[in-house]
Amino acid sequence: MTATSLTYFAIAAAQGAFKNVTVSERTAQAFADGSWILAIVYIVVALGGLAALVTLSGLVLIYVERKLAAHFQCRLGPMRVGWHGIFQTVADAVKLLLKEDVIPEKADKAMHLLAPFLSMMATVMVLGVLPYSPILQITDINIGVLFVTAVSGFGVMGILLGGWSSNNKWSMVGAMRAGAQIISYEISATLALLVVVLFSGSLSLAEIVQSQDAGWWIWRANGVGFVSFIIFVIAVTAEINRTPFDIPEGESELAAGFHTEYSGLRFSFFFLAEFINMFVVSGMTATLFLGGWMPFHIGAWAGFNGFMDLIPPVLWFTGKTSVVIFLIMWFRWTFPRLRVDQLMYLEWKVLLPIGFVNLFAAAVVVLYNLYPFPILVP
Amino acid sequence: MIASAIYTVLFYAIAAGTILLALAVVNTRKLLRAAVALMGALSTTAGLYAMLDAQFLAGVQVLVYVGGIVVLIVFAIMLTRSGELLEDNPTLKRKLVGAVISIGFLVSSVGAVWGSPFAIASAGKAPANDALMIGKALLDYGPGGFVVPFEVISLLLLAAMLGGIVIARKTPPTGQPFTSGGDLPGEAEVYHPLSQRDDETGGRAS
Amino acid sequence: MNLLFVISFVCLAAGMVGGGLVFSFLVAPHRPGAIKNTPYECGEQPIGQAWIQFNVGYYLFGLMFLVFDVEAAFLYPWAVAFRQMGTVGLIEAGLFILVLLVGLAYAWKKGVLEWV
Numbered sequence: 001m002t003a004t005s006l007t008y009f010a011i012a013a014a015q016g017a018f019k020n021v022t023v024s025e026r027t028a029q030a031f032a033d034g035s036w037i038l039a040i041v042y043i044v045v046a047l048g049g050l051a052a053l054v055t056l057s058g059l060v061l062i063y064v065e066r067k068l069a070a071h072f073q074c075r076l077g078p079m080r081v082g083w084h085g086i087f088q089t090v091a092d093a094v095k096l097l098l099k100e101d102v103i104p105e106k107a108d109k110a111m112h113l114l115a116p117f118l119s120m121m122a123t124v125m126v127l128g129v130l131p132y133s134p135i136l137q138i139t140d141i142n143i144g145v146l147f148v149t150a151v152s153g154f155g156v157m158g159i160l161l162g163g164w165s166s167n168n169k170w171s172m173v174g175a176m177r178a179g180a181q182i183i184s185y186e187i188s189a190t191l192a193l194l195v196v197v198l199f200s201g202s203l204s205l206a207e208i209v210q211s212q213d214a215g216w217w218i219w220r221a222n223g224v225g226f227v228s229f230i231i232f233v234i235a236v237t238a239e240i241n242r243t244p245f246d247i248p249e250g251e252s253e254l255a256a257g258f259h260t261e262y263s264g265l266r267f268s269f270f271f272l273a274e275f276i277n278m279f280v281v282s283g284m285t286a287t288l289f290l291g292g293w294m295p296f297h298i299g300a301w302a303g304f305n306g307f308m309d310l311i312p313p314v315l316w317f318t319g320k321t322s323v324v325i326f327l328i329m330w331f332r333w334t335f336p337r338l339r340v341d342q343l344m345y346l347e348w349k350v351l352l353p354i355g356f357v358n359l360f361a362a363a364v365v366v367l368y369n370l371y372p373f374p375i376l377v378p
Numbered sequence: 379m380i381a382s383a384i385y386t387v388l389f390y391a392i393a394a395g396t397i398l399l400a401l402a403v404v405n406t407r408k409l410l411r412a413a414v415a416l417m418g419a420l421s422t423t424a425g426l427y428a429m430l431d432a433q434f435l436a437g438v439q440v441l442v443y444v445g446g447i448v449v450l451i452v453f454a455i456m457l458t459r460s461g462e463l464l465e466d467n468p469t470l471k472r473k474l475v476g477a478v479i480s481i482g483f484l485v486s487s488v489g490a491v492w493g494s495p496f497a498i499a500s501a502g503k504a505p506a507n508d509a510l511m512i513g514k515a516l517l518d519y520g521p522g523g524f525v526v527p528f529e530v531i532s533l534l535l536l537a538a539m540l541g542g543i544v545i546a547r548k549t550p551p552t553g554q555p556f557t558s559g560g561d562l563p564g565e566a567e568v569y570h571p572l573s574q575r576d577d578e579t580g581g582r583a584s
Numbered sequence: 585m586n587l588l589f590v591i592s593f594v595c596l597a598a599g600m601v602g603g604g605l606v607f608s609f610l611v612a613p614h615r616p617g618a619i620k621n622t623p624y625e626c627g628e629q630p631i632g633q634a635w636i637q638f639n640v641g642y643y644l645f646g647l648m649f650l651v652f653d654v655e656a657a658f659l660y661p662w663a664v665a666f667r668q669m670g671t672v673g674l675i676e677a678g679l680f681i682l683v684l685l686v687g688l689a690y691a692w693k694k695g696v697l698e699w700v
Binding site for chain 1 (some may be wrong): 381394408410411416421428433434436437438440441444445446448449453456509
Binding site (some may be wrong): 024029043046047049050054070097098099100101102103104105106113116117120121123124125128138139140141145146149166168169170172179180184186187190191195197198201202203251260264265266269336340341343345348349352353356359360362364366367 | 586588589590592593594596597598600601602604605608609610611612613614615616617618620621622623625641646648649652653655659660664666667668670671673674676677678681685688692696697699700
């Protein structure tokens, strides 16, 4: 009994220390106190930080992808620009900025411009609600998970619109395939994250992270958590059009898919959105299944847990996200590209039934409190 | 004071955006542009819901309408052959009928909104965790619960799915990958690869 | 306050895309040509429009998705409230899902889930 009560005490203390304060709450507080300048400073800092995150994570991820790809293939990758080529992506960004922005003659020009904006918008909106640490979250929406799933719809529209407005056959086919693929796999992703919602009883991302203080859902939700983790990773890999699900832009079949007719900076926005989406879905996976910024704890082992608490939460979040990103990049050099019919088979005849059964099993586990590995049952 | 002023300004901005986008939906000649404008109008409506603290409803609005229905509309547009509506000069009779119907709809909907008592006005603020309250109300089988509508909705969705499948499967020609027609009228009927002719191979060889 | 931030995210995205394009417009060359502006088809002459009629399969998958999407919209509040409702919630949601799985089974049987 003492061990359990000690753990309760530790959790209560930790919750006090890790009390969630989002930037939006600070802004509201400053607003209520009448200090206008402070509120505006908060908003500007939040948006500036978000813009910096978008740019930096894009640059870093593209570099990491190229380096990883090279080393998987026993190459060196970019080596010339800076130490081990770390400024390669910066050079590429400058190059894209200086490239001519070619708009095809038959294109629908306004829609051609709107499409990259929609893609970027969907990405930025999700980045803004992810909990990076207890005190580092721009805004915590109380329908968080639903919000994330919902705004990804703008990304789908961005891709469909980009393909349609180009008036190019490759773009068209790529966009249609991308649309069909993303919406199909969204169902499985939703079913997988509903399992987490069932366990945590909340849609808010910050509360979902808080609910994992006694163990991350990937193992604490015995079995069902792990199954939904697998389903979620497969589904989000398909949703961001990464190999083995890169049929929409399979370069050997469709030139470049939906962004064939995009060049210069417009292309780079699509490209950037795609790479940041990888960060976004990995961050979501970490938040939902791997405890977000929660440190790794083993039961009531105070010494170990105390040591783990020394690592700042933001590093925990970044570390977990990086692991998932590495996993997704690893997929690319492991699995061959699926055919369209295999893709649809996998989703509708394999993942979807498993997802439904898994959701039902999760409900049973929650209902009867079946926790065979009781790390802690609050 | 200033907070409420911001609220008011935001409301009028979003409302004006909704109306402008809705006008764009009916005035554009390109079907896909209409779909995009519709997406915008539906998202700004979600903004209005969020302003009323109905956050869950706003989320569902974006999830279902932007992520589902607009995408479905885009796929439906891709089923049609023309990217643009043809220039069309409606006769006076059609204009009159259209005007009568739309004015009638306006009158009836305004009347319905005007005449219905809104519980929210008397009950005060919306609950903070509206998803939880909606969930409880949906699963509640006692008086005031919505379990029967909840179950009926699944039947409705089933009917929609079956109906859609039955109607769409009838559309000829089947068995052609990706494009069911050529660029010229009648081209689709001219050429069928041997493997796709049902009469000779007894079904498609895959 | 949340809504304000969400709107500011949209503005941020618009600012990034718009600002980037304006800057690029200022520094990048701009020499359009008739051949450069034709749709890219790997060197072939484009024939006809790209806005053609697509397979009905896309529409069917879109329809199926919509049904499951609406269903998910109802499952979100169910999942949130489930802990407080108990067995009743399990039975009701089980019935709800089962009815939709009948639809999935029908689609499976009819071959809608096969990609042409």
